[in-house]
Amino acid sequence: MQLKDGRVEGVSFTEARWTGGQITPTVVxxxxTASRLTPGAAARYLADNARKVSVHFVIERDGRVVQQVPVGVRANHAGRSHYHGRDHVNAFSVGIEIVNPGRMEAAPGGFARAWYGEEFDINTYGIQELRTEAHGHGLWMAYPEEQIEAVLRLLEALFDGCDALEDIVTHWYISPGRKVDTNPLFPLSHVRARIVGREEPAEWQADAAADDIDGDELMQVDTRGDPLNMRRWPSFNPNVIDRIPDGTLVPVVKAGSFSGRRWVKVAFGGAEGWVVENYLKEPPE
Ligand SMILES: [Zn+2]
Structure with missing residues (x-):
């Protein structure tokens, strides 16, 4: 992806109806979207709606990107907002809408219900119940890796092509108490670290929160044939550093629980990384 004359090349462009004047964006x-997941539904709404909302980019769950406002033109995505002493963040930002149902509540039978009534199977959609200070309590849908990768690719293009850009923030950060997007499962620190070069706390925080495993315990990868993803830190966000073949014996370094799941840090291929404990078993005698 590459930015040229306010447009990202190779990304389809549909002009939004409600836009403003020229801006020089400094933050993303x-x-x-807090919308249905049907491809195109959120983009159609954002292109023209009675609330006069618009945004520069929409990213579908499968990673497809649509642009609706040129990068140097004002869009109406942030509403009442402030960033480091400045109000009206629309006047100096690029908006990216990521398709996700937003905050959900528990529904019977292992489902989560979105604000518009649709229910999602908690296991199928990787939905987690979490409370954070910024978001409050809710059930939240994980972002597919394809979608996060598309966010990263788009941000790389924007930061490459737009010298004034210096930060990436979320709506909840600039409109606290009023907005909760992006949801708590969004890998914000990872994305900021990759694009803006901020410190990545998740890695050392995970190490600090986990228990050391003494001695020389070995476990065996047990994935029924598939390689096992080894990750830089214990989450399903895009952080795979290697793939360990089924049946491999790996030394265990650390173990801990993160977001309600057991993870184990193992050594493989000259590096250390995190794998889901369910995919390890005791080695044969
Ligand atoms: Zn928002």
Whole structure:
């Protein structure tokens, strides 16, 4: 992806109806659409709606990107907002809407219900119940890796092509108490670290929160044939550093629980990384 004359090349462009004057963006604001997941539905709404909302980019769950406002033109995505002493963040930002249902509540039978009534199977969609200070309590849908990769590719293009850009923020950060997007499962620190070069706390935080495993315990990868993803830190966000073949014996370094799941840090291929404990078993005697 490459930015040229305010447009990202190779990305389809549909002009939004409600836009403003010229701007020089210095921050990127990330949003959730809080919408149905049907491809194209959120983009159609954002292109023209009675609330006069618009945004520069929409990213579908499968990673497809649509642009609706040129990067140097004002869009109406942030509403009442402030960033480091400045109000009206629309006047100096690029908005990216990520398709996600937003905050959900528990529904019977292992489902989560979105604000518009649709229910999602908690296991199928990787939905987690979490409370954070910024978001409050809710059930939240994980972002597919394809979608996060598309966010990263788009941000790389924007930061490459737009010298004034200096930060990436979320809607909840610039409109605290009023907005909760992006949801708590969004890998914000990872994305900021990759694009803006901020410190990545998740890695050392995971190490600090986990228990050391003494001695020389070996476990065996047990994935029924598939390689096992080894990750830089214990989450399903895009952080795979290697793939360990089924049946491999690996030394265990650390173990801990993160977001309600057991993870184990193992050594493989000259590096250390995190794998889901369920895919390890005791080695044969
Ligand atoms: Zn928003």
């Amino acid at each position: 604001v990330l949003h959730d």
